[in-house]
Amino acid sequence: MTDKTILKALRGEVQPTPPIWMMRQAGRYLPEYRATRAKAGDFLSLCYNPELAAEVTLQPIRRYGFDGAILFADILLLPQALGADLWFVTGEGPRLSTVTSQADFDALKPSSDVHEVLSPIYDTIRILKQELPKETTLIGFAGAPWTVATYMVAGRGTPDQGPAHALKDENRAVFSALIDLLTEGTIEYLSRQIEAGAEVVKLFDSWAGSLKGQDFGDFALKPAQKIITAMKARHPGVPVIAFPREAGNRYVGFAKATGADCVAIDNSVSAQWAADHVQVDGCVQGNLASRHMVTGGQALVDETRAIVQALGKRPHIFNLGHGITPDADPDNVQRMIDAVRG
Numbered sequence: 001m002t003d004k005t006i007l008k009a010l011r012g013e014v015q016p017t018p019p020i021w022m023m024r025q026a027g028r029y030l031p032e033y034r035a036t037r038a039k040a041g042d043f044l045s046l047c048y049n050p051e052l053a054a055e056v057t058l059q060p061i062r063r064y065g066f067d068g069a070i071l072f073a074d075i076l077l078l079p080q081a082l083g084a085d086l087w088f089v090t091g092e093g094p095r096l097s098t099v100t101s102q103a104d105f106d107a108l109k110p111s112s113d114v115h116e117v118l119s120p121i122y123d124t125i126r127i128l129k130q131e132l133p134k135e136t137t138l139i140g141f142a143g144a145p146w147t148v149a150t151y152m153v154a155g156r157g158t159p160d161q162g163p164a165h166a167l168k169d170e171n172r173a174v175f176s177a178l179i180d181l182l183t184e185g186t187i188e189y190l191s192r193q194i195e196a197g198a199e200v201v202k203l204f205d206s207w208a209g210s211l212k213g214q215d216f217g218d219f220a221l222k223p224a225q226k227i228i229t230a231m232k233a234r235h236p237g238v239p240v241i242a243f244p245r246e247a248g249n250r251y252v253g254f255a256k257a258t259g260a261d262c263v264a265i266d267n268s269v270s271a272q273w274a275a276d277h278v279q280v281d282g283c284v285q286g287n288l289a290s291r292h293m294v295t296g297g298q299a300l301v302d303e304t305r306a307i308v309q310a311l312g313k314r315p316h317i318f319n320l321g322h323g324i325t326p327d328a329d330p331d332n333v334q335r336m337i338d339a340v341r342g
């Protein structure tokens with residue numbers, strides 16, 4: 001059995017100090033990331049360059065000694081591997097060719113074809129297996145079908161995921177076919193990540209909170225359950241972290257319903273509430289508001305300690321409630337780590 005602290009937490013062990021990593025820990029707030037991205041040319045070239053993608057994955061490990069390293073890639077590489085056009089507009093975000101009709105859907109590739117485009121990502125993982133410190137856990141990931149579909153339908157990020165909601169309500173057949181294709185593609189993608197060396201996988205459902213009523217069950221819970229069931233059959237013993245962001249009350253029971261080993265929570269719920277209602281079923285990851293990485297000060301230290309305290313009686317992985325932002329101060333990250341470990 002491994003001594004890696006993240007794997008211990010995911011097995012259900014309570015540790016005196018929770019393991020810690022941070023969403024978007026390899027990113028623009030770090031000068032060394034910006035330098036490597038410039039060397040690669042642009043963000044997507046960085047994702048598909050195994051040497052440089054491994055380098056930016058390692059940068060926050062060298063600087064801070066996080067317990068976990070998350071593979072450097074993006075949730076939108078899977079749509080690209082399925083045949084969508086994908087590009088990033090500086091200062092604005094992703095753009096994709098849209099899927100809004102049966103003809104658009106029919107033009108996509110089958111899920112078994114994704115590896116041709118994604119093979120450099122598996123190479124990044126193989127490099128990381130060689131280069132990571134022996135105590136660091138390597139985390140693979142994918143977007144959850146609903147969140148990825150919101151970008152594929154709209155062709156970009158949207159404030160309310162309106163286009164995906166409209167397709168879901170107006171052309172259920174095409175929308176469901178897209179969710180099923182993404183579910184199958186995600187199983188393929190995560191399986192290869194594990195075969196290459198990922199020790200944990202995380203499913204990011206960043207827009208789960210916009211699904212209401214039965215839609216949450218159908219398009220957040222059910223796809224996660226299908227993916228996790230398939231992963232457990234193919235790779236027993238590899239833990240899965242689910243992040244149905246802004247799920248609120250629907251975080252309760254999510255682990256049991258999907259088979260996830262850990263539920264990651266955002267900072268719209270309190271750590272004490274999560275301890276009482278979510279952590280009773282197992283490991284919880286979270287949930288410091290990422291704005292503290294910008295604002296710092298005593299509030300950062302106090303809030304970090306309060307989270308560690310509230311979630312300390314059961315298995316916990318310390319993290320932010322969402323990704324760190326480009327305007328964060330790298331020194332505040334160190335202050336957070338000191339507050340967790342000190």
Ligand code: CP3
Pocket residue numbers: 022023024025026027028037043070071072073074075076092093094141143157204206323
């Ligand atoms: O360090 C890590 O967390 C690993 C790498 C990672 C990235 N994106 C790198 C990235 C991970 C796990 C993601 C997940 C991701 N990507 C999500 C889910 C999590 C979340 O944040 O809600 C989503 C929705 C995306 C899609 C995406 N990628 C958007 C909307 C954007 C543009 C917005 C932005 O922050 O600029 C990206 C770009 C992106 N992905 C960057 C990074 C480091 C910034 C690109 C750059 O360097 O210019």
